[in-house]
Amino acid sequence: MEENKYVIGLDLGGTNAVFGLVDENYEIKATGSLLTQEYTLATAFVEDAAEVISELSSVAGGIENIKAIGIGAPCGNYNAGTIEHAANISWGKGVVPICQMLNEKTGIPVAITNDAKAAALGEMSHGAAMGMKDFIEITLGTGVGSGIVANGNLIYGSDGFAGELGHSIMFFDNGRKCGCGRSGCLDMYCSSRGVVMTAKEMLAEEGAQSSLANIPADKMTTLDIFNAAEAGDKLAQMVFRRTGEILGKACANFATFLSPEAFIFFGGVAKAGDWLLKPAKETYDKYVLSLYRGKAKFLTSTLENGTAAILGTAALAWQETAK
């Protein structure tokens, strides 16, 4: 009888922790969840997590069929197997050796990384980067994150925290103040917050010629701006153009590092599609070193938003089983 092999992908966010039982074809066979924020102690969370995994294992035909657990979490450190100083996880303030803790409870190998790196792994195993060995996944969501793959492997760096391209400084002078304490980071221009900030700045500059002027400033979202752009609103279209221009310049510099086969964009802001990526690519072509011109593709992720995190962490887990 053939052995059934599964992994668990765990998408660990500040609010919810979603567990998926995933097979070798990246099909999600069953899911479970916990409320991350209900716990104040990591030990209590791990105890209940082991319980959920045990329940999922019955679908898998026994715990022995679960070969690895992959976790995607903010401030997840692959090298150390820890969550470090995660501001938005109620029990993640210090350094939590989550992999070791969960391994001790379940007996299953556990690996962790952050959400952008998990997305890159997902892209490589079953998304837009299948077959690629050198690419840069850029997540454009609440923040800007990245997962960098070189020679077919994720780059973790000396401390596990490589690939924070959202905090590459685009404006050393007069840049927008960033949550990281510095100014001018890419994040402040190409995250959903950044795009809304640009819209507000342009509304203040250009006056009320835009339908966006009717939206209360504190309620405006990237989706509103996208809808306005689609409806022909010139200012909204220009917001994405400005955003894309900054993104294109950033990618021109990223190319000098990796000369990637592709930049792959994932997340809410990337859903703006050509409104964003066309000016980004044009600006990239203008600013990139001629040696690289015309080589890298600009792609949108083919991962589904709802399942990307679980399948990305499942890819991390499968990678662990191959070691």
Place this chain on the structure above:
Amino acid sequence: MEENKYVIGLDLGGTNAVFGLVDENYEIKATGSLLTQEYTLATAFVEDAAEVISELSSVAGGIENIKAIGIGAPCGNYNAGTIEHAANISWGKGVVPICQMLNEKTGIPVAITNDAKAAALGEMSHGAAMGMKDFIEITLGTGVGSGIVANGNLIYGSDGFAGELGHSIMFFDNGRKCGCGRSGCLDMYCSSRGVVMTAKEMLAEEGAQSSLANIPADKMTTLDIFNAAEAGDKLAQMVFRRTGEILGKACANFATFLSPEAFIFFGGVAKAGDWLLKPAKETYDKYVLSLYRGKAKFLTSTLENGTAAILGTAALAWQETAK
């Protein structure tokens, strides 16, 4: 009887091609050379190169003791085994499949890369990066080059040309015009040319309070500026400070990519030592993401200028024999 194993390291420049017979302890046992610029055809160069290698093989106790050849050359493409559009090699204008050609003449496996990547390999095998798996070698010479090592391997990228950090744009607006056709590249500020340009700009700004004012502008070198700085010349010291500040900002952005264990500086400009690296490190600490602060070392290369290129390409060759 124990087998004697050697490799050939070939430092292929626009003027000279220097061949070294190198043993497993990175000792150079014999050398030979050709005048690169005397040849107009790659085939003629390769023919004579095979001759030199044959002569060196007698020192090695026979051609069968030479296990691989490593070449370091401008525009050397590891992935393709080619020299591509090398402006300063008389026979390197198109795409020259140098590895295949030399392999056919000698029967020995041949690999190629550029000089900065060869320096990084040398640093890792017998220099300042021994034992490191994630570091960035930055060569500060006539130009600014780089070799990036992640997960213990050089990054070559999708086309073999990854790691052109000298062409990372530091000033998108009002930057110095670069030889690459764009403006504001790191190269234009931290290469020897860049440092001299900064000195001339500052002399124009600050007047003749500096001993550098006595040197004809077209004769000034980085060494002159270094000597002046050592002798207490404030303007010369400030030239290295400005250079270091730009270098430090650049490295702060490079950190978001790799989170390296170290930045290692090689080449003529790096010989300015603390005049350059102290302000570079201070600026780095100021601008780097707090997550990385205090982690990466700023080191000067421990490779000897005279032998670095040969031993770096020897490291490339030894790497090939391990495949």
